[in-house]
Amino acid sequence: MSLASRLKAGETVFSAWCNLPHTLVMETLCRTDFTAFMLDMQHGPFDTQSVLQSVGIIQSAGKHTVVRIPVDRFDMASRALDFGAEGIIAPMINSVEDARRFAASMKYPPVGERSWGQLRGRPASYGAGGSGGYLTEVNAKTLAFAMIETRAAFTALDGILAVDGIDGVFVGPxxxxIGWSNGAEVDAGTQAIIEPLREIAAKAHAAGKLCGIYAPNAELAKRFTGLGFTYVPxxxxxxxxxLGVQTLLAAIQS
Structure with missing residues (x-):
């Protein structure tokens, strides 16, 4: 089952967030109960080579890969998909035009302008390789998440959700x-953003789109799923x- 089919069926997916671009770390994480892994190229040190290696490890474990690309690096969106990633998170999508450019890099015609250049083999569930049916399947199963992280993006939310090829939105809380408080605070758990977050999730669901959000801890993961978010690294x-070291030492010392 693809990540897209899980999320579109209403499943809530808790994902790992990965900043350590090392093969042994990825192999270890793949032995946990996480079913999806988000590789961070924006603020994390993942580069083209480490994304390529990590996607292979995650695929071999039968799990799902999402990549957050750097700001305005839509060329890397299509490359990560060629490597086998199932979803892309694009930061700083602040306008309908930004969303259109992102969608164009993610989807094959007639939806977008993604060029043909597979690196890894196609999933067996897709249509015949190279056929129009295959392209339609790929467009449906590769997820384009536009990040909503500024007031400008929030204002443009309806238009962003309406863009053909945008599958969902993803919030960096x-x-x-920061944007909601005009630089007065940086607090993913602030009560000040609860209602706008609820509105983002509601509008995404009403538009038939997906919604995800980063949760720094378990408490916020529960809060955000309660607001309607279903893809939660x-x-x-x-x-x-x-946490593992602290838990071990605490157990020894108790």
Whole structure:
């Protein structure tokens, strides 16, 4: 089952957030119960080579890969898809025009302008390789998430959701809190953004689109799913390592 089919069926997917571009780290994370992995190229040190290697490891484990590309690097969106990623998160989509450019890089014609250049083999569930049926299947199963993290993006939300080829929106709550407070605070858990977050999720569902959000911890993951978000990367791999050590030492010392 693809990530797209899981989310479109209404499943809530809790994902790993990955900043450590090392094959052994990825192999270890793939032995956990996470079913999806988000590789961060925007603020994390993932590059083309480490994305290529990591996608292969995640695919071999039978799990799903999402890549957050750097700002305005729509060329990397199509490359990550060629490597086998199932979804792309594009930061700083602040207008309908930004969303259209992103969608164009993600989808084959007639929806977008993605060029043909597969690197990894096609999933067996897709149509005949190279056929129009295959292109239609790929367009349906590769997810384009536009990040909503500024007041401008929030204002343009209806138009962004209406763009053909945008499958959903993804909120960076820390950045959204900065924009919402006009730089007065950075707090992913602030109560000030609860109602706009609820509105983002509601509008996405009403438009037949998906909605995701980053949750720094388990408490916020529960809060955000309660608001209607269904793709939720939780914490980050560096924190998983620290938490494991702290839990072990606390157990020894108790």
């Amino acid at each position: 820390a950045d959204f809190s 939780v914490s980050v791999d560096t924190a998983y390592l620290q």
